[in-house]
Amino acid sequence: MPSKTCALCHSARPILKRPKTGQQICKDCFFKVFETEVHNTITEANLFRTGDRVAIGASGGKDSTVLAYVMKTLNERYGYGLELFLLSIDEGITGYRDDSLETVKRNQEQYDMPLKILSYDELYGWTMDRIVSTIGRKNNCTFCGVFRRQALDRGASALNVDHIVTGHNADDIAETVLMNIMRGDIARLGRCTAICTQGEDTIRRSKPFKYAYEKEIVMYAYFKKLDYFSTECIYSPDAYRGHARAFLKDLEAARPSAIIDIIHSGEAFEVKQEVKATQKLQQTCKRCGYMSSNELCKACTLLEGLERGLSHAVITDRARQKLDAEEPPSQAMRTIPYFNLPRAPGVTS
Amino acid sequence: MTDSQVLNLKVEFGGGLELLFDKKRSHRVALPSPPSSPPDAAKKTPADINFLIHWLKDNLLRERAELFIENGTVRPGILVLVNDTDWELEGEGEYVLQEGDEIVFISTLHGG
């Protein structure tokens, strides 16, 4: 039943029930506790060093919009000494990304942060619109995911940043844990809960909202009146993820701690995973220089498939080798510009 | 039904839900009284948020009802605010609506 006063300050009227604790708290205490928890996540994981250049992966959606706002607030409040940038990837999806990029451009002004937009078109020579009109709507998210990952790294390297932060929240991470369980992908299970990932040469990526509930992120945006974009991609998210999400929301409705419990379950696999990670050696893609666990990186493999009009056949390595034996790739084929690793952190020009 | 039985409310949709409601965020709603249950005809059934949710589905929703309503209430993942307070503090669907109330529905399910 509603209590009359806030569980934290015992004076103001509560406006929110925290999913994590069940506490009923007022607006000011909510802002404070939400921001402080993100600050604690950042300091406990030692995410940043003074002087770091940090790119916020910005889509214009709720999570990255709130992340940009909170990063700016905390950087000023606690004197992190970070240089913050917005980094957006333009997948080339008419009626979706073009509108959401307008939101990011407004955020650039509202938050006074430099913005870099990198498009699939300039990097790969293909927009998602053209990819979907070529391969249909079945594997589009596989292409998009692989392309986005590499685009973010390349955008970050162009900005010469040390670090990329993304808006993944506790619900997203719990959902990914569930998906990996459903797919039987134990190797990914531990890795997906890591707050910070860094391969041999990759730019550090982290998730300051790892423990932030989606409900609180949306409430924060609502009460702060933040400007975000909320339309689903027109190339429909993959149905499997949709089911995992709905299932998770049902669990959460029954028991709000389910989200954190699932993340903890994923974390329990983390230790074993470290042993495994060293088994597959990282190398660089022979064609574009991006890190890869095979001769060709995933993006080059997918791009080659698009260029050769055989997208479905090239998704597996074996299929590609068979293809190469039959007909080697043409010289005129579009490839990805060579990737030069950003300077090591701490080395200045 | 007399005019006094109508509740005037402000209803808002956000987080992508507005796309299901004529692509309009803000709506003025004149909510009629719920039909009273026959055995108790004398006793009035109060207009609560559950009743509003069904009324919105039948009268204002333009497409894909399954994205708004599930098992008689809003779909999990939709946040509801009553006069800028989390409905979880107000009895959720059983909150009895008052003249002039502002009800906000926000979907959390759309990309970050």
Ligand code: SF4
């Ligand atoms: S839903 Fe698929 S195609 Fe659309 S932006 Fe996401 S990954 Fe890309």
Ligand SMILES: [Zn+2]
């Ligand atoms: Zn308080």
Ligand SMILES: [Zn+2]
């Ligand atoms: Zn490559």
